[in-house]
């Protein structure tokens with residue numbers, strides 16, 4: 001399994017330099033709105049506004065970190081944001097993009113989601129956007145998410161889950177996701193193989209309701225499970241009791 005995981009991480013290394021351009025073209029910029037809503041709702045759900053510690057897992061080029069900073073309410077003080085990802089090249093892009101933002105607040109760390117370098121109960125908000133699908137040992141990662149969260153802490157997962165009971169519109173969107181998006185991403189990155197992996201990884205992953213079940217088993221209380229753009233993307237939000 002580690003071989004396959006290493007290949008996935010190398011694939012992200014190879015598309016890192018074109019990742020942002022491909023992402024914007026593929027989602028037509030809509031991913032920004034999904035991230036924005038996720039961050040706003042998480043800040044609302046969190047019952048504190050001082051000294052907030054955020055960990056963004058599979059941070060990639062850092063878009064979710066930017067979103068956390070830009071969407072923090074005025075009276076909210078973020079103490080620290082960790083960006084965590086196993087791809088050195090993605091972290092390099094993140095570093096270049098984020099270094100003008102408040103650098104003392106942001107720390108980028110290399111590593112896999114199955115073993116987080118954070119202490120038990122040390123994180124207020126943990127996010128992972130379009131990353132969990134790539135973590136082959138995702139159940140171990142979910143254990144880690146719950147371990148590092150403080151009681152009352154929030155998990156935010158934005159993901160392309162395995163489709164379930166699709167309506168006609170969802171089937172059409174599924175066609176767009178599985179055929180057109182990989183083509184657009186493949187052309188921009190000159191790496192068709194890497195983007196063919198996207199629909200395959202969705203098919204191999206769990207559905208949104210299965211993910212919710214796994215989080216419940218780990219003691220998380222769901223506060224939101226919402227699909228966007230005919231359920232192409234789903235936002236899961238849960239609180240640690």
Ligand SMILES: C[S@@+](CC[C@H](N)C(=O)[O-])C[C@H]1O[C@@H](n2cnc3c(N)ncnc32)[C@H](O)[C@@H]1O
Nearest residue numbers: 012058059060087090112113129130131134135
């Ligand atoms: C589709 S990108 C998402 C990046 C970013 N979160 C975003 O929303 O744009 C997936 C990220 O997952 C990372 N990744 C792959 N395997 C991982 C693992 N085992 N643990 C943590 N992150 C992983 C990749 O390096 C890549 O940066």
